[in-house]
Amino acid sequence: MKNTIKSNINKTSLIEELLSDEENGVLKGCSYFKKLPPVSFGDFRPIKKSYLNPNKFNGWILEDIGNYKKRYNIYYGGGGSGKSYGAAQKIVLKAALNKRKVLVVRKIRATVKHSIYAVIKGILDNGNLKHTENKSDMTLTLFNGSVFLFKGLDDSEKIKSIADITDIVIEEASEITEDDFTQLDIRLRPLKAKYPQIYMMFNPVSKINWVYKRWFLMKNENAAILHTTYTDNRFLTEEYRKTLEKLKETNPAYYKIYCLGEFATLDKLVFPIIEKRLISSEEVAHLKFFAGMDFGYINDDTAIISGRIDKKNKVIYITGEYFRKAMTNDVIAQTIKALGLQKEVITADSAEQKSIAELRKLGISRIRPAQKGKDSVKHGLQQLSQYKIVVDERCVKIIEEFENYTWKKDKKTGEYINEPIDTYNHGIDALRYGLEKDMNSTVIKFFK
Numbered sequence: 001m002k003n004t005i006k007s008n009i010n011k012t013s014l015i016e017e018l019l020s021d022e023e024n025g026v027l028k029g030c031s032y033f034k035k036l037p038p039v040s041f042g043d044f045r046p047i048k049k050s051y052l053n054p055n056k057f058n059g060w061i062l063e064d065i066g067n068y069k070k071r072y073n074i075y076y077g078g079g080g081s082g083k084s085y086g087a088a089q090k091i092v093l094k095a096a097l098n099k100r101k102v103l104v105v106r107k108i109r110a111t112v113k114h115s116i117y118a119v120i121k122g123i124l125d126n127g128n129l130k131h132t133e134n135k136s137d138m139t140l141t142l143f144n145g146s147v148f149l150f151k152g153l154d155d156s157e158k159i160k161s162i163a164d165i166t167d168i169v170i171e172e173a174s175e176i177t178e179d180d181f182t183q184l185d186i187r188l189r190p191l192k193a194k195y196p197q198i199y200m201m202f203n204p205v206s207k208i209n210w211v212y213k214r215w216f217l218m219k220n221e222n223a224a225i226l227h228t229t230y231t232d233n234r235f236l237t238e239e240y241r242k243t244l245e246k247l248k249e250t251n252p253a254y255y256k257i258y259c260l261g262e263f264a265t266l267d268k269l270v271f272p273i274i275e276k277r278l279i280s281s282e283e284v285a286h287l288k289f290f291a292g293m294d295f296g297y298i299n300d301d302t303a304i305i306s307g308r309i310d311k312k313n314k315v316i317y318i319t320g321e322y323f324r325k326a327m328t329n330d331v332i333a334q335t336i337k338a339l340g341l342q343k344e345v346i347t348a349d350s351a352e353q354k355s356i357a358e359l360r361k362l363g364i365s366r367i368r369p370a371q372k373g374k375d376s377v378k379h380g381l382q383q384l385s386q387y388k389i390v391v392d393e394r395c396v397k398i399i400e401e402f403e404n405y406t407w408k409k410d411k412k413t414g415e416y417i418n419e420p421i422d423t424y425n426h427g428i429d430a431l432r433y434g435l436e437k438d439m440n441s442t443v444i445k446f447f448k
């Protein structure tokens with residue numbers, strides 16, 4: 001008798017009774033759903049493909065969207081494949097159907113707002129999911145009380161004080177260190193909330209990077225790994241598609257990573273050993289300061305690198321980086337002022353004498369052109385390689401360069417030649433220029 005009564009209860013109406021009219025109204029008005037899923041697994045409300053409007057999703061994320069079983073969800077592959085958008089849709093729907101407290105991080109706080117914050121905000125707007133936004137605090141609160149907290153890992157003390165996190169999203173996970181990851185993993189303790197998960201999105205930037213060792217060399221039963229490329233994203237613009245395909249002719253290393261979405265074969269690195277860690281200003285304050293700049297164009301970054309050199313112990317400390325595309329000279333001048341480098345000697349690429357002259361007029365009076373003699377790249381690299389290089393772990397762009405900057409191979413013999421590839425070098429060029437005057441010019445036999 002009891003059983004009959006139980007089986008007659010419609011599960012959907014049960015959950016609808018648990019939710020307020022307002023919450024039900026929001027879910028019913030959400031364009032991601034065809035119909036609302038019932039509650040099951042106790043009080044957790046999972047989602048299935050069949051409840052969703054397929055026009056709003058890429059196929060691969062629809063297949064994965066109800067997978068809450070694995071703790072680690074790895075979304076990796078080429079550029080523009082919809083990794084960030086798809087993973088964010090999955091967590092947004094999990095949080096819309098269940099009360100969650102989601103920590104969303106990227107290495108550098110300043111990069112969060114225009115990347116993953118904008119993506120998640122866009123998904124809420126696009127799906128018509130009611131929420132409130134606190135822009136200065138970078139918090140999004142959903143109609144049902146679920147919260148998304150956005151942080152930079154350069155803010156890590158603040159993260160330590162957040163309690164009861166149910167899920168973590170790591171945007172551009174290759175930017176963080178393995179130690180950062182371990183700290184985050186510890187933050188996500190098993191607690192009352194069901195199915196705690198960590199979502200990680202990244203491009204296969206380098207086999208040197210911790211993500212390769214951790215998720216591809218080691219097997220982890222608790223990890224779901226999803227590979228996608230631009231061909232898996234039907235929302236991508238034609239223009240973006242063409243840009244990616246063109247890399248085949250212009251930049252084979254980028255083609256492999258950003259178009260095919262594969263870890264590039266590891267060629268011989270120019271700087272095989274660099275130390276990555278936090279560098280405090282007190283630690284290096286007594287050492288000589290340097291700054292260098294490489295000019296970019298529309299598609300290339302302008303790079304400014306600064307740091308300190310310890311000539312006696314042969315150590316270079318890289319403590320500051322700035323990378324941006326399409327910078328005009330007046331924007332460069334403003335940026336140099338904002339970085340507090342206006343009064344410093346900055347050595348810049350001498351191929352841009354006109355820009356250097358213009359920057360002087362704009363108040364950057366101590367900027368000077370690099371000397372650049374014959375074979376200056378080789379000599380500069382040779383001198384740099386006599387130093388131990390310590391990079392502050394927040395300088396994620398130059399670290400990516402160090403992890404990809406390799407020697408060229410002779411196409412016929414397959415042997416490495418005494419010349420580096422002409423990519424992943426904007427920051428490293430800026431470093432060479434910045435240190436040009438400080439390096440002694442003794443030439444030793446160049447080793448590859």
Ligand SMILES: Nc1ncnc2c1ncn2[C@@H]1O[C@H](COP(=O)(O)OP(=O)(O)OP(=O)(O)O)[C@@H](O)[C@H]1O
Nearest residue numbers: 056057058078079080081082083084085086235236
């Ligand atoms: N379901 C969707 N609905 C609408 N637009 C989408 C959807 N999925 C992806 N897009 C769009 O496709 C583009 C690329 O997506 P996204 O930024 O998520 O790619 P990605 O794989 O994270 O790229 P990257 O490797 O550069 O980080 C974005 O403009 C995004 O808004």
Ligand SMILES: [Mg+2]
Nearest residue numbers: 083084085201
């Ligand atoms: Mg992305």
